Amino acid sequence: MDFAGAYSPENLKFLMEGLGMTLYVAFFAIIFSFVIGCFVGVIRYMQIPVLSQVLTVIVEVLRNLPLLLIIFFVQFAVPQISFFGVQFKFTIPVGAIIALTLFEAAMISEIVRAGLKSIPKGQVEAARSSGLGAVQTLWHIVLPQGLRRMVPPLVSQFISLLKDTSLAVIVALAELMHNAQIIMGQNHNYPIPILLLVAMIYFIVNYTLSLISRRLETRTA
């Protein structure tokens, strides 16, 4: 083990660049998957015919596939498919964001649906019989209460999203794990110090997130 060599300034700078890419990809994937997941969850909760069934199939397929496969597929298979003559090609970060968004949106839609379903039926009935429309009931009554209950599972989903960005090493996205792998390849005394450092970086970021979630939970409860 060679801690001094492994933690040289150039290596640390290289790892920080990797962390930057990890956070960049995770940030956009969190935002997009949250928005899409909310829409899908609400559509399935309201049981809009046809659309709801189609989305159910898509969600079930995505949720039950390995994320690694989805990342790989988006990067290497999708560019070969022509959608009515149009072909999509992505840069590696964009492909990773799309793949993570697809997978995590499916997960989040289930959280949103479960959160909305947990609101007692009497609330909906009361709202509807006081003259609110279906959308009004959802927006003013069900969503505000449901969202509060969704915070803990959502945050743990975001934590797993952040961890899952590491799977993009398979498409050589220049994120934290990819850069760590390059440094580890320089010297066979580097792996343990580098893996320890990278583990600490992930731990600090994720643990901070889970502490924030706990704070939010006690405040809203």
Place this chain on the structure above:
Amino acid sequence: MPDFSILTEYFPVYLEGFLNTILVSVIALIGSFVLGTIIAVFRITTIKPLQWFGTAYVEFIRNIPLLIIVWFFFYGLHTFGARMDGFQAGTLGLTVYTSAFIAEAIRAGILSVPKGQMEAARSSGMTYIQSMLHVILPQAIKLVIPPLSNQFINLIKNSSVLTVISGLDLMYFSDKVNGDSYATVDTYIFTGMFYLILTIPMSYGSHVLERRLAKSS
């Protein structure tokens, strides 16, 4: 429509990966169940150092990517002169990673058994370990089955990281099919189907089980 001749032509290749994926998942499930139970008991004992160790283990493992643990066994152990192939390192990594999640599920199960049960068992002369084994754990296990089956599904999906260290799993063999057939889209559609054959029935089953257990209690 995908080209089914790829499936028929490369079926033995797919099958080898498919069976390895199942093998890894089953070994890791058994290993992580044993390890997870031990960690869960550590976390609820009154012995402080064991408690600290259990908490640190769970919090640390749950907050780092699986790939770090797998790489630790694959690259890290070289430093100490030990060598593991991708399959071994991957299985061990999956076991350690999943055990932290299973420990949390089991801990929640144990804590949901009323306190009086433990007190009654202890006052009838059983030791702590005896009352754990014969009284608390059999009751806790019922509550633990649904989250456990979810962990098994995750395990099957997570086993795909073995491909990063040439671990001979389904993804790894799909890469071979792809390298030979050049039909990337079709190759990976079939790979996806193989995963779905495993995961969809399991997630449906765990759903049914969850409902039945909820009804019976």
